[in-house]
Amino acid sequence: MNHLLVALRKDLLLQWRGRAQVIATFAFGAAALLLFSFAVGPDSAALREHAGGFLWLGLLLASTLSLAESFEREMEERALEGLLLLPASPRGLYYGKAIANWANLALLGVALVPIMVVLYDAGTPRLFSLLLVILLGTAGLSAPGTLYAAMTSQTRARQTLLPLLLYPLVVPVLLAAVKATSLLILGDPMGQLRPWLVLLGAFDLIHWSIGALLFARVVED
C-alpha cells in the first residue's frame, strides 16, 4: 500500500510536470469531436443521436497518446527498472500508474463534455450519472491501457502497437460507455442505464485485478 501511494504521488508529479502534454491531448480529443461533426454534416438530430459514441471515440483516441506518454518518462533513463531494483513492489507501481492515468483520462472526459454539448447540442440534466459513466469508462480504459502501454513501451513500433492491442480489448467498455452516455443524453424511459453501469463495473473489476497480476511479468526480464 505504501509503495502504491509513493508511486501514485510520483506519477501525479510527473503528469503535473508534463501538463503541456495533457493540454495537447485535450486539444487532440476536442479536434476529433470537431471532425466527427464535420463528417456527419449539419443534421442536428443525427449529431445528437451519436454524441455519446463520438465522445467515447474521441476519448479512446486521445487516451492512447496519454497512456503511451505515461511510460515514455519511465523508459528514457530506465527509471522504472531503477524502481524495480530498489526493490519497489510491481503491484504498487502498476496501481500507482493506473490510478494516475485514470485521473488523467477522467479529467479529459469531463473536459470534453462541454465540447460535446456545444458541438452536438447533446446535454443531459443527469450530470452525476454522466460523471459516474465517465469514471467507470475511463477506469476500464486505464487499467488495460496501463498494462499494454508498459508492454509496448519497450518496442520500437509502440505508437502503432498500443492501439492495435488495446482497442479490441476495450470494445466492451466502449460499447457499454457509449450506450450509457446515449441513454443519459437521449432519455432512458425503460431504465436501461443500470445494466450498462454494472457491465462497466464488472469489466473494471476484472481488468484492475488482472493488470496487477500481469504487470510484473510484463516489466521484468
Added chain:
Amino acid sequence: MTAVTAEGVCRRYGQRWALADVSFEVPEGALVMVTGRNGSGKSTLLRVLATAIRADRGSVHILGLEARLERQSVRQKIALLGHRTHLYEPLTALENLMVAARFLGRDARRQPLLARLEEVGLSDRGDDPVQTFSAGMRQRLALASVLQQEPRLMLLDEPYGHLDPSGFQLVDGLLQRLRRQGSTVVMATHLLARGQKICDQALVLEAGRLAYSGSAAQMPQPAGADEADGA
C-alpha cells in the same frame, strides 16, 4: 562468505551470446574490476548480477541467495549504477532522491537529501530539473541515489564515465568508503591503471567469455589498453 558466485552464466541477445559460460567467485568485502573491450559483456554481466536481466543458463548466487528464485531478497542487498541513470528527467534532483527514499522507507525530508547532494557536489542544483543537467551531473546524482540504498553489493558500470577529475576523486573516495564499510564492489571500467590501483581482483571478458580471473595487480595488460586514465 562469498558475495557473488556465478556458475556457467550465459546470456543471449537474439543469436549472439553476450555471456558464454562465465564462472567466478567474489569474496565478501572485495573490490573487483571487470574489464574488456566494448561489447565484451561487462554491462550484461553487471545487469545479470543486479537481477535486472536473467541469465539464460547457469546460476548466480548473491550473498547466499539464488538470484532467480529470491530476486526481491537479492535486490534488498544490492545497488546498480548502470549506463542509464534510472532518473526521471522532468523531476528535480531532490525530487528524484525523494522518490527513491520513499520507496526505500528512508528519511525523505529536504535537509538529509541536500546532505546527500552535498556529498556529490550538487547541493546548489537540488531544485533544478534533471533535464537541465550535463551527463556528468546526472552521473553524480545517480551515484547519490544508489548510495541511499546502503547496499552490501554495489555494482558500478563505468562509474568514471562522464566525470571530470573532481568526479574521479569522488568515485575513488566512495570506493574507499564502501571498502571501510565492508561492502563488496563489482565495477566495470576501461580505466585499467586506476582500477588496478583500487581493486583487489579483476575479471577480464573477451567476447562474452571470461579470459582472466585473479589478482588485479597481476592482470595481463591487453593490447591497446588505454592507460591515460589519470590514476
